[in-house]
Amino acid sequence: MAAIYTNAAQTSPAQRMQRAIEKQDWQGIFSRATQLRSLINGSDAVHHINSRTIAYTNVCTIGCSFCSFYRSPTQRSAYVMNVEEAVNFAIQAVQQGAVRIVIQGGVNPECSLAYYTEMIEAITQALPDIQIDAFSPREIYGMARHHGSTIESILQKLYAAGLRGVTGSGNELSPDQISTGWRDWSHVMQVAQQMHYRTSATLVWGFGESWQQRLQRMDELQEMHTHALAKGEPGFAFLMLWPVQQHNRMATYNEIAQVIAVARNMFPTLPHIAAPYLPDSALAQVAIAAGADLLVH
């Protein structure tokens, strides 16, 4: 990969990228991104994953300022699916073409550990050939806190129930999550990778953060991935770049393309960069042209 960069000695990838952004060298950034995609995958092939999410509960006690999904336990629209409902949802999703089931909800202290493990057991037994990725680091952290357990113990119990993949969400660049959120997220992910769970990373951006903050987080993620690979662990399977929608403002296509191209440059050993899922084929084209090679539907 080093051949793509020239005069690279003594500077980190984040410093080089910061300099390229300051110089507005977008042509060079996009060009290197598409070169890297071809080099890493051996082709310009784009992969598709038909994925469905079971939002098993919308109750969450974290209350992130940007989240419109969660409800407090006392709100009338608060719900928790029972295990049978979750299994039926998963079976129906697979019948409709899903090859991956994501199980993800809020941090709900009322859900027992037995509820989580029974749900995983029931879904993995009903759908043994389907990839199941469940629970974000924040949910796993919440399970440990609310049930007086450790991250290691929670992940061991979920593994014993049949889970092999955790989800990568909860990694936002929002002002209230930028430090403590990252600390908890990276801790859970490191433990999961040590246990050889399948992991991915979703980086949610667009909170008004600077390019420097984005590059720092990308640098930290790449470092985690590199260390995991060096220890014989699987590392991240893919990175998803997700623009937050706040106050009805969504990132422009150009901003989305720039973030994807920068990320492809910053992760020279990561197999896949995923486009954000929006029911928008024009956006998919923009993302692919910027260096993405994975579309998660």
Ligand code: SF4
């Ligand atoms: S932890 Fe997740 S579900 Fe809970 S408020 Fe934050 S983003 Fe929403």
